[in-house]
Amino acid sequence: MATSTSIRPLSRLLDKTSAPLWVIGPDGKLAYLSASVGEWLSIEPEMLVGRLCVAGVSVTDDPLDYLAASLAPPPGISTRGTASLLVQPSMSGKRARQFKAMQTRFVKSGDAHEAFVFAITGSFNDTAVDTDIDFARQLRQRLDTWRQHQSNLASMSLLGDSKYARRLQRQIKLAGRLRSDVLIESPPGCLDEAIARDIHHRSAADEPVVVIDGSLMDRELLDASLWPILHHLADEKDASVIVKDIDATVPEAQQRLLEHLDEHGERLRLIGLASCATTNGKGDQDDLEAIDNAEQEKANESITSELAERFCGLRIRLVSLAARLQDLPPIASAMLNRRRAAGEGTADRFTSAALDAMVLYPWPNNFHELDQTVRHAIRAAKQPAIDLEDLPLAIRSYRPTALATESLPFDLDQTVAEFERKLILSTLDSSDGNRAEAARRMNISRARLLRKLETYEDEQP
Numbered sequence: 001m002a003t004s005t006s007i008r009p010l011s012r013l014l015d016k017t018s019a020p021l022w023v024i025g026p027d028g029k030l031a032y033l034s035a036s037v038g039e040w041l042s043i044e045p046e047m048l049v050g051r052l053c054v055a056g057v058s059v060t061d062d063p064l065d066y067l068a069a070s071l072a073p074p075p076g077i078s079t080r081g082t083a084s085l086l087v088q089p090s091m092s093g094k095r096a097r098q099f100k101a102m103q104t105r106f107v108k109s110g111d112a113h114e115a116f117v118f119a120i121t122g123s124f125n126d127t128a129v130d131t132d133i134d135f136a137r138q139l140r141q142r143l144d145t146w147r148q149h150q151s152n153l154a155s156m157s158l159l160g161d162s163k164y165a166r167r168l169q170r171q172i173k174l175a176g177r178l179r180s181d182v183l184i185e186s187p188p189g190c191l192d193e194a195i196a197r198d199i200h201h202r203s204a205a206d207e208p209v210v211v212i213d214g215s216l217m218d219r220e221l222l223d224a225s226l227w228p229i230l231h232h233l234a235d236e237k238d239a240s241v242i243v244k245d246i247d248a249t250v251p252e253a254q255q256r257l258l259e260h261l262d263e264h265g266e267r268l269r270l271i272g273l274a275s276c277a278t279t280n281g282k283g284d285q286d287d288l289e290a291i292d293n294a295e296q297e298k299a300n301e302s303i304t305s306e307l308a309e310r311f312c313g314l315r316i317r318l319v320s321l322a323a324r325l326q327d328l329p330p331i332a333s334a335m336l337n338r339r340r341a342a343g344e345g346t347a348d349r350f351t352s353a354a355l356d357a358m359v360l361y362p363w364p365n366n367f368h369e370l371d372q373t374v375r376h377a378i379r380a381a382k383q384p385a386i387d388l389e390d391l392p393l394a395i396r397s398y399r400p401t402a403l404a405t406e407s408l409p410f411d412l413d414q415t416v417a418e419f420e421r422k423l424i425l426s427t428l429d430s431s432d433g434n435r436a437e438a439a440r441r442m443n444i445s446r447a448r449l450l451r452k453l454e455t456y457e458d459e460q461p
Contacts, residue, residue: 011032015034015035015036017034017036018036019036019120019121019122020033020034020036020037020039020040021034021036021037021119021120021121022034022037022118022119023116023117023118023119024053024072024116024117024119025116026110026113026114026115026116028053028054029051029053030050030051030053030068030071031049032049033045033046033048033049040089040100041089041099042099043064047064048064048067048068048071051065051068052069052341053069053071053072054072054337055069055072055073055074055075055337055340055348064091066091067089067090069341070087070088070089070090071087071089073085073117073119074106075349075385076348076349076384076385077106077108077117078108078346078348078384079384081107081108082107082108083105084103084104084106085103086101086102086103087101087102087103087119088101103121103122103123104119104120104121104122105119105120105121105122106118107120152194152198153191153194153335153371154191154195154197155198156334156335156338157190157191157194157195157331157367159327159331159334160324160326160327160331161326161327162323162327164319164323164324164327165327168316168318171314171316172195172198172199172202172316175203175314175316176198176199176202176203177202177203178203178313178314179203179204179238179269180269180313181310181311181313181314182196182199182270182271182272182314182315182316183246183271183272183274183311183314183315183316184196184273184274184315185274185275185315185316185317185318186273186274186275186318187275187277187318187319187320187366188275188365188366189365189366189369190318190319190320190321190366190367191367191368192318193244195316196242196271196273197242199271200240200242200271204238204240207238207239207240207269208228208229208232208239208240209229209239209241209242210225210226210229210239210240210242211242212225212226212243212244213245214243214244214245214246214247214248214249215245215248217250217253218250218253219253219255221253222253222257223256226241229241229268233264233267233268236267238267238269239267239268239269240268240269240270240271241257241269241270241271242271242272242273243257243270243271243272243273245273245274245275246272246273246274246303246307247274247275247303248275248302249303254303254307255304257270257307258304258306258307261310272303272311274302276317276318320366321363321366321369321370322362325359328355328359328370329350329355331370332350332355332358332373333350335370335371335374336348336349336350336374336378336386339375339378340378344378344379345378345379345381346384347377347381347383347385347386347390349384349385349386350377350385350386351385351387351388353387353388354377354385354386354387354390354391357388357395357396358370358391358395360400361394361395361398362398376390376391376392377390377391377392420452421452421456423442424438424449424452424453424456425456427441428449428453435449435453
């Protein structure tokens with residue numbers, strides 16, 4: 001094996017080129033970065049050497065780990081051996097920024113666990129030979145544009161281009177700029193607590209926060225739960241409280257919470273979490289607004305009027321994953337990248353068959369269930385791509401059924417009349433047209449049978 005001394009001439013030669021170049025070792029860590037990379041990223045290249053270079057979020061809060069992860073190769077490199085990607089490096093945290101995007105060729109050298117990956121920037125013209133890999137590559141490029149926000153599950157739930165995703169993105173952006181009371185209404189499993197924490201971090205990262213379960217609170221327990229932030233408030237400092245199941249909190253605890261809010265004014269910020277019905281997303285905008293209004297009235301009935309008044313400024317209503325199926329591929333891919341970066345598996349994409357099955361599945365426990373599905377799949381996958389057999393049994397065996405008849409609207413009188421008509425004509429036919437015999441079999445009078453038959457004759461065109 002070459003020593004560091006013997007490769008120095010090559011290193012010096014590569015440092016002279018104006019095109020950024022870097023090498024990823026078999027362990028997935030950056031082994032070498034040329035001087036041009038430092039000029040591109042405004043950093044000393046040595047500061048990135050030894051950092052994990054796997055697509056997805058970094059495993060620490062260090063902005064340099066985040067930057068290293070953004071240099072990772074695209075999905076499919078282990079099977080194709082070469083691929084191109086428009087690399088968009090970015091940093092997170094207080095130094096958050098995006099750098100100039102560069103078209104990059106990745107080339108794998110070596111077998112299996114001993115392979116190195118060389119990354120060379122330039123101009124390339126690849127022809128996609130695998131639709132699954134090409135789709136995964138497109139998803140990767142979409143995720144790269146979100147990288148500065150892709151640090152947690154809450155941020156991943158914002159991914160997508162559906163009208164629900166765009167609405168949620170605008171609401172979270174607004175909530176992150178304003179330090180105000182917020183009410184988040186959510187179906188089960190939609191990461192409402194994670195989103196509440198994300199809002200708090202965006203708007204007041206240095207401010208202490210406590211999370212309490214409103215359904216368990218009484219006056220005394222509420223005071224005890226708020227104790228960690230009460231001394232901050234006593235020192236004229238700001239603090240926040242996230243109340244889960246605020247709509248299930250008993251009135252006396254709500255009243256005590258209101259007393260604390262009145263006492264400390266704007267220095268105590270309240271983020272309330274309430275439950276709401278699942279929205280399947282199939283209704284039109286008027287239907288959804290009607291549901292929103294109905295849910296708001298329901299929430300207002302569970303929350304005292306004084307406390308409900310605190311949420312007049314900003315109210316966020318989350319929808320189910322089933323209402324955002326077009327957003328599922330980028331969200332699932334972001335979750336996969338996150339777990340791959342944490343070392344939970346090596347799969348870097350989903351096959352089209354796996355994604356098709358995931359889109360068909362109804363996701364009763366929404367985003368939480370999707371994250372658990374990705375966790376199961378990446379640990380079960382033996383290949384670079386997660387396939388149908390790697391998914392949990394409930395998903396790969398799910399078969400959508402037609403809407404049950406009993407769930408469809410119908411006219412009761414018309415249905416009964418049609419059933420009666422078929423029964424009378426069938427009985428008359430089995431009686432060889434003998435009306436008296438047919439009436440006897442149905443236990444009705446002959447006159448009543450004749451009136452029914454006259455009605456049927458009048459209905460004929």
